[in-house]
Amino acid sequence: GNSVTQMEGPVTLSEEAFLTINCTYTATGYPSLFWYVQYPGEGLQLLLKATKADDKGSNKGFEATYRKETTSFHLEKGSVQVSDSAVYFCALRRVLTVGNQFYFGTGTSLTVIP
Amino acid sequence: DSGVTQTPKHLITATGQRVTLRCSPRSGDLSVYWYQQSLDQGLQFLIQYYNGEERAKGNILERFSAQQFPDLHSELNLSSLELGDSALYFCASSGTTNTGELFFGEGSRLTVL
Numbered sequence: 001g002n003s004v005t006q007m008e009g010p011v012t013l014s015e016e017a018f019l020t021i022n023c024t025y026t027a028t029g030y031p032s033l034f035w036y037v038q039y040p041g042e043g044l045q046l047l048l049k050a051t052k053a054d055d056k057g058s059n060k061g062f063e064a065t066y067r068k069e070t071t072s073f074h075l076e077k078g079s080v081q082v083s084d085s086a087v088y089f090c091a092l093r094r095v096l097t098v099g100n101q102f103y104f105g106t107g108t109s110l111t112v113i114p
Numbered sequence: 115d116s117g118v119t120q121t122p123k124h125l126i127t128a129t130g131q132r133v134t135l136r137c138s139p140r141s142g143d144l145s146v147y148w149y150q151q152s153l154d155q156g157l158q159f160l161i162q163y164y165n166g167e168e169r170a171k172g173n174i175l176e177r178f179s180a181q182q183f184p185d186l187h188s189e190l191n192l193s194s195l196e197l198g199d200s201a202l203y204f205c206a207s208s209g210t211t212n213t214g215e216l217f218f219g220e221g222s223r224l225t226v227l
Binding site for chain 2: 034036042043044045046049089091093100101102103104106107
């Protein structure tokens with residue numbers, strides 16, 4: 001089947017610390033992988049994505065590399081800011097002839113303290 | 115702005131009642147998804163529609179139902195409400211392109227008293 005497993009939170013870091021949130025997946029075929037972010041009081045929004053193996057998605061200083069050999073898509077940022085405090089969701093997408101199917105991880109809450 | 119509109123933003127009702135949540139997808143998107151987000155359960159997939167037809171079902175209770183209309187908007191109906199149904203309900207839409215992603219609305223917060 002298809003599923004996403006991500007690191008349990010919550011995670012608390014000091015400003016300028018290095019961030020890693022682990023994500024591994026199980027999928028049939030060749031899924032696309034995504035990280036979504038949910039800021040307090042808002043809906044989820046796309047942070048970055050990768051559509052094939054070895055692709056690196058990046059946005060706002062965050063990066064994640066699609067590793068087929070380890071079925072992973074870990075999220076990293078070199079220096080977090082207070083404004084990065086949010087819940088981060090890893091997700092995979094299967095493309096079907098009748099639309100897309102998405103599978104989400106449980107979310108990892110990140111709090112960055114000054 | 116994701117282009118996905120959900121109404122109402124907030125709803126307070128009593129146990130046993132019925133409510134309808136509405137979603138307008140992004141222009142041109144044929145797929146609509148409904149998710150429930152509660153503190154203890156995370157983001158739970160409920161149901162997916164594609165161009166008016168049900169395509170996938172997740173952990174949707176029998177008391178809940180949904181439909182997608184010819185103009186592609188969707189409604190999620192929740193009946194015989196229980197305290198545990200209090201949650202954020204998100205609608206999302208996607209297209210069918212290879213780079214397609216999910217676009218989420220801001221959610222409808224349901225409180226059952």
